[in-house]
Amino acid sequence: MNRQRYKLVFNRHRGQLMAVAEIASSVQHHGRTSAPGVGPADWLPSVLRFSRLAVTLALALNTVAHAQILGDRNAPRNQQPTVLVTPNGVPVVNIQTPSSAGVSMNQYRQFDVGANGVILNNARVTTATQLGGQVTGNPWLATGAARVIVNQVNSTNPSYLRGYLEVAGARAQVVVANPAGISCAGCGFINASRATLTTGLPQVSNGSLESYRVAGGTVSIDGNGMDASRTDYAEIIARAVQVNAGMWAPELKVSAGLNTVSADHASVVPGVAPADGQPAIAIDVAQLGGMYAGHIYLTSTEHGVGVRNAGTIGASVGQAVVTADGRLENSGAISATGPLALQASGGVRNSGELGSQGAVTVTTSTLDNAGSITSTGTLAVQASDVILNTGSVGGEGGVQMTAASIDNRNSIGSSAGLALQASGNTGHIGNSGTLQATRDVTINAATVDNSGTVRASQGALQVTSSAGSTNSGRIEAGQSIAVNAAGSRGNSDGKDVSNVLTHVKAGGQVNIDSGRDTNLIGATVEGTMRVLAHTIVGGLTGGLAGAAGAAMGTLTAPNVAAALNKAGVDPDLARELTGLSSTLAGAAVGGVAGGSAAYNEVINNYLKHEEAARLSLLRDKQLVGQCNKDCESEITSLEQLDKKRDIEFQA
Numbered sequence: 142m143n144r145q146r147y148k149l150v151f152n153r154h155r156g157q158l159m160a161v162a163e164i165a166s167s168v169q170h171h172g173r174t175s176a177p178g179v180g181p182a183d184w185l186p187s188v189l190r191f192s193r194l195a196v197t198l199a200l201a202l203n204t205v206a207h208a209q210i211l212g213d214r215n216a217p218r219n220q221q222p223t224v225l226v227t228p229n230g231v232p233v234v235n236i237q238t239p240s241s242a243g244v245s246m247n248q249y250r251q252f253d254v255g256a257n258g259v260i261l262n263n264a265r266v267t268t269a270t271q272l273g274g275q276v277t278g279n280p281w282l283a284t285g286a287a288r289v290i291v292n293q294v295n296s297t298n299p300s301y302l303r304g305y306l307e308v309a310g311a312r313a314q315v316v317v318a319n320p321a322g323i324s325c326a327g328c329g330f331i332n333a334s335r336a337t338l339t340t341g342l343p344q345v346s347n348g349s350l351e352s353y354r355v356a357g358g359t360v361s362i363d364g365n366g367m368d369a370s371r372t373d374y375a376e377i378i379a380r381a382v383q384v385n386a387g388m389w390a391p392e393l394k395v396s397a398g399l400n401t402v403s404a405d406h407a408s409v410v411p412g413v414a415p416a417d418g419q420p421a422i423a424i425d426v427a428q429l430g431g432m433y434a435g436h437i438y439l440t441s442t443e444h445g446v447g448v449r450n451a452g453t454i455g456a457s458v459g460q461a462v463v464t465a466d467g468r469l470e471n472s473g474a475i476s477a478t479g480p481l482a483l484q485a486s487g488g489v490r491n492s493g494e495l496g497s498q499g500a501v502t503v504t505t506s507t508l509d510n511a512g513s514i515t516s517t518g519t520l521a522v523q524a525s526d527v528i529l530n531t532g533s534v535g536g537e538g539g540v541q542m543t544a545a546s547i548d549n550r551n552s553i554g555s556s557a558g559l560a561l562q563a564s565g566n567t568g569h570i571g572n573s574g575t576l577q578a579t580r581d582v583t584i585n586a587a588t589v590d591n592s593g594t595v596r597a598s599q600g601a602l603q604v605t606s607s608a609g610s611t612n613s614g615r616i617e618a619g620q621s622i623a624v625n626a627a628g629s630r631g632n633s634d635g636k637d638v639s640n641v642l643t644h645v646k647a648g649g650q651v652n653i654d655s656g657r658d659t660n661l662i663g664a665t666v667e668g669t670m671r672v673l674a675h676t677i678v679g680g681l682t683g684g685l686a687g688a689a690g691a692a693m694g695t696l697t698a699p700n701v702a703a704a705l706n707k708a709g710v711d712p713d714l715a716r717e718l719t720g721l722s723s724t725l726a727g728a729a730v731g732g733v734a735g736g737s738a739a740y741n742e743v744i745n746n747y748l749k750h751e752e753a754a755r756l757s758l759l760r761d762k763q764l765v766g767q768c769n770k771d772c773e774s775e776i777t778s779l780e781q782l783d784k785k786r787d788i789e790f791q792a
Contacts, residue, residue, distance in 0.1 A: 209253045210234065213295050216248035223281075227273035233260045233309075235279045236290050240348025243288030245313075252294045252317065254302045254328060263287050264310025271331055272307045279310070286311035289350055291343050294319035299358075302328035302338075305368075318343050320356065323379075326364030326386070329371075336369045336390070339378035341402065350404045353378050355412075357399075359420075362386050362430065369393075375434075378402050380443075381420040384430035384452065391458075393434035397423035398442035398466075411442040411466075419446055423465070426450040426473065433457065437477075441465040447487055450475060460499070469505070471495060471512070481516070491532070501536065508544075510534065520555075530574075540578070547586075549574045549593075558600065563587065566607075572614070582618070591616070752779060 210232055212221045223235040239245040245263075258272040262279040263286050270276055290313050294300055299322035306315055306328070314335035317323060323338050330336045340358025344351045360379040366386035369375035375390035382397050396402050399412040423441035426432065428451040432439075435458030441448050447467030454461060454475045461477035463469060468487035474494040475481065481497035483489060488507040491514065495501065501516040508528045513535075514520065520536025522528060524544040531550045534540065539557040547563050551574040559578035563570045563586035570586040573593045581600035589610035595602060595617070602618035604610055605625045616622060756779040762768040763776065 209251070209255055210259065211249060211251040213248040213250045216295070220246045220248045222247040222249070227260070227276065229257075229273055231257050231260055231273035233262050233273060233276055234292075235262045235281055236287060238281045238284060239287035239289075240345075242347070242349040243285075244345065244348055244350050245287035245290050246293065246343075246345065247291060248293045248295055250294075250296055251298070252292055252300045252319065254300075254304045254306060256304045256327065258304035258307060260307050260309050261290050261292075261313075261315065262309045263290065263313050266310075268309050270307055270309045272305060276309050282310075287313050289314045289316065291316045291318065291345075291350065293343055294321070297321050299324055302326070303364075305329040305331050306333065306336075307331035308333050316343065316350075318353065320358050322358045323360045325360070325362050325367045327366070329368035330375075331371060333369075333372050334374075336372045336375040337378070338367075338376075339402075340380060341378050341400075344401075352404055352408075353402050355380055355398070355400050355402070357418075359383060362388055366431075376406055378406075381422070382424045384424075384426040384432065386429065387431045387433060390434045392436045393432055394438045394440075395424055395432075396440045396442070398440075398446070400442055409440055409442060414443050419443060422447060422449045423467065424448045426452040426454060428452055428473065431455070435459055436479075437461045439463045439465075441467060443467070445487065447485060450493075456481075461497075480518075500538070547571070549576060551575070552577075554578060555580075558582070559597075561585070752782070755779065 210224050212224060214221065220237055222237055225233040225235065227233055234247070236245045236247050260270055260273050260276060262276055263282070264276065264278050265282045265286060266278040267275055268278070290308065292315070294317070296319065300317060300319045302317070302323065302325045304327060306317075308315060308331065312332050312334045314337065315330055315333040316337040316339065318337075318339045318341060320340050320342060322340055325338065337353075338360050339353050339355070340360060341353030341355040344354055355378060357380050359381040360377050361383040363385045367375070367388045367390075369388070369390040372390060374392045374394075375388075376394040376396075378396050378400070380397060380399060382395055394406050396406070396409050398409075399414050401410045401412065402408070420443075423443055423446040424439055426449065430452035432452075432454045434456060437454060437456045437460075439448060439454075439462070441464070444466045447465045447469055448463055449470045450473045452473045454463075454473070456477040456479065459477070459479040460482065461475060461479075462482045463475065463484070465485040465487070467485065469483060469485035469489045471489075471491045472493045474496075475483075476494070477497045477499065479497070480499040481495065481501045483495070483502070484504045486506060488509070489503060489505045490509045490511075492511045494513050494515075495503075496513070496515045498517045500518040501514065501520045503514070503522045503524075505524050507526045508522055508524050508530075510528075510530045510532045512532045514522075514532070515534075516536040516538065518536070519538040520534065520540045522534075522542045522544075524542075526545050528542055528544040528547045529550075530548070530553060533551055534542075534553045535555065537556040539559070540553060540555040541560045542553070543562045543564060545563060545565055545568055547561055547570045549572045553559065553561075554575070554577040556579050558580040559576060559582045561570055561576070561584050562568075566587055568586045569588045569590075570584055571590045572595060575594045575596070576582060576584075577594070577596045577598070579599050580597065582595060582597040582602045584595070584604045586606055587608040589604055589606040591610075591612040592614045594615045595604075596615070597618040597620070599619040601620040601622070602616060603623045603625075604616075609626045610624065616624075756776065759768060759772055759776045759779075762772055768776070
């Protein structure tokens with residue numbers, strides 16, 4: 142019944158595989174059984190029964206199969222697979238008997254897959270396949286099908302995978318391991334639970350696949366790419382990975398470096414790299430390359446060797462994680478539906494797009510962003526050195542950035558809150574672009590320089606600088622603004638300057654606290670202002686548009702005067718400086734009149750101009766004995782009003 146089924150066996154007389162009837166049996170030679178096949182005396186009658194067409198087809202395809210896959214005759218007998226071919230020309234590999242752990246070890250001298258594909262026979266009975274139609278059961282599987290099929294190549298030549306690897310029968314993990322390298326161009330997997338391409342040497346103990354030990358080699362994805370979309374999981378383990386085409390899988394893990402990687406890919410242990418021979422890039426995704434999976438994990442462990450992406454890396458279901466013990470360069474797009482986590486010890490340079498519908502975290506030494514970084518969740522950047530932004534950064538759930546120095550020259554924003562911190566005694570935050578949040582904005586550094594716009598549209602804004610801050614831009618908040626500059630800033634002529642303000646706008650109170658000098662020359666302030674400073678120098682060009690009366694924004698001018706006197710400043714100069722600073726206190730009714738009103742208010746403490754004038758007149762009457770009971774009562778009321786306002790303001 143099997144006369145019309147054929148198989149390939151090795152002919153020792155001719156030194157090549159031959160097509161024979163499936164019912165042909167092996168022969169005894171010198172009392173020993175030959176390797177699976179037939180001897181020179183038994184194959185001819187069976188062949189003569191073939192039709193001429195069948196013989197021609199089988200012999201032609203035999204050469205192709207022989208050129209693509211060769212078992213390693215130096216390997217242990219129980220690790221030598223049998224290579225056959227289907228009538229339609231697809232090679233069939235009868236894998237070897239699996240261990241008790243379900244691992245089938247198969248060793249080859251050559252393992253190449255053509256465009257017509259290769260079938261790995263994991264079937265115990267005749268089974269239908271997509272590539273080759275019906276295939277008979279594998280006689281090596283009497284004890285059961287394999288769970289893991291390891292195809293280990295012992296060669297100095299890389300493996301070329303140009304078609305699909307199909308598992309016939311029970312679904313199993315497919316491993317192709319070639320230390321000399323693997324090139325996948327149109328490769329794919331059918332009925333494989335998991336796909337592994339590695340240049341590591343499989344480590345097997347007691348029949349179990351424990352790990353892969355990588356000593357070198359490159360896996361490249363070219364041409365039509367790699368289709369692992371029908372697997373549960375795909376992985377690449379090599380010293381270097383080059384992606385010049387698309388890769389598709391439900392979940393994708395790529396580990397590069399001289400590592401020992403556990404079989405489940407949960408552990409990646411770096412080895413000691415030689416001083417020379419390092420690849421320039423560990424994982425390199427070219428412009429036409431791409432990784433498309435539900436979840437993506439990329440790891441580069443070799444020190445100083447990083448990850449470069451000019452293509453597309455997209456996690457469509459969950460997270461994308463990129464970890465590099467080197468530099469991460471992105472000029473393409475890296476995105477995730479879930480969290481996006483980037484960690485690179487050698488810095489991150491982004492001129493493309495980094496985005497997530499979840500949280501984005503970047504941990505690195507330096508971040509140089511000329512592209513876009515966006516998140517519909519929170520966005521957090523932690524750099525040990527410098528953050529330079531000439532692109533755009535946005536996190537709908539809030540943005541937090543921490544570094545030794547932060548320099549924003551374009552846009553950093555959030556629909557929630559924004560927090561920037563430059564750590565250390567020399568930490569610096571500079572903004573010549575826009576820092577904007579819907580809610581609160583907090584800026585904390587030793588020094589802060591703003592020549593752009595800082596805006597908390599519906600929240601409060603707080604700037605804390607231990608060594609001083611300058612502002613020649615705009616500071617705006619829907620609620621209060623607090624500027625605390627505890628230290629001093631030096632300029633070219635040695636004068637201390639804490640705040641140089643051009644425009645401050647707040648829906649609530651503006652508080653400026655400085656341990657040294659506060660310079661408000663040319664400032665336009667909209668809102669109720671309170672200033673505590675060692676000295677206050679300045680005047681208004683636009684007035685205090687938000688003040689409703691001279692008493693609304695009164696400064697602690699008596700404290701300023703006392704500080705000037707204590708410092709030994711000439712009394713007349715101190716009086717003038719105190720008077721100038723008082724222009725911040727009153728309602729800016731414009732021009733000289735507004736300035737005079739505020740000036741007189743300071744000289745007479747906390748009374749309005751007309752109240753102070755009335756008190757002076759009454760006291761003159763009191764001196765000449767013309768102040769009656771009503772006069773005395775009015776004097777007492779004005780003095781109490783002055784004290785009351787003083788207490789309220791100091792509170």
